[in-house]
Amino acid sequence: MLNDRLGNIGPYLADTLVVLGIIIMTLGVIGIVRMPDVYTKMHAASKAVFLGTISFTMASIVTNEWEIIARVILISGILMVTTPIASQVIARAAAIEHELMRTPGAVDESVYDLVLRDELAYLPVERGESVGAMIRDRKQRSELNGPLRHPHATGKEDREVTP
Template sequence: MIWLAYGFFILGLFFLTFGVIGLIRFPDLYTRIHPAGKGGTAGGLSIFIGLMIYSGLSALTLRLALISLFILITSPVASHVIARGALESGIKPWQQKDKKQ
């Protein structure tokens, strides 16, 4: 079971790493929100699942499950609120300019 937990830790680091790469590579707030939200949610949940497997069946597992549920619910909502606030503040979405070929 310990190897399964390590697998979830590595999977979580994979999601978080690609979320950070997306933050660096994408051009504006609206496109950066997607990898940040998905990477944070999927990475955090994977790490918490790994911690639940690692800790075994205990009271800590229940706490980790509740924290995971909280992250699963609030992270997408927070991403949506940030994007909505940016749009209402007048921040324009990035548009690719036509390139002559």
């Protein structure tokens, strides 16, 4: 049905779409290697690679076989639904754990609240993988050796946090 209208440019159209998808996926892989932290890596991993996969599926529509086209439409629909959900779950996990932002100039405002609550003595810059892991480590150590106070602690650790 489709090949009759396309004439003999069908294989060239498939070539073009495959090369386009390869280029987009290469950009995604470069992004996930070069980006500094998980928040910025998520852009490359979830959007660029998914777009390259969609380009491949559009290339396989040119094959003009019904069993391939139906399955490809099903796969692209499933990917279109599940990829944003998976990316959102990873982003939520990173936000709960207060994962470090290593991008230059990035400010993690959710850590200010922890500093106000005296769970954190200073804003971490380049240590460890996440602030949540640092706080867990700190609580374990304080259970072992008594309370661990930082220099600015006032003794009223249970005070209310006013935003």
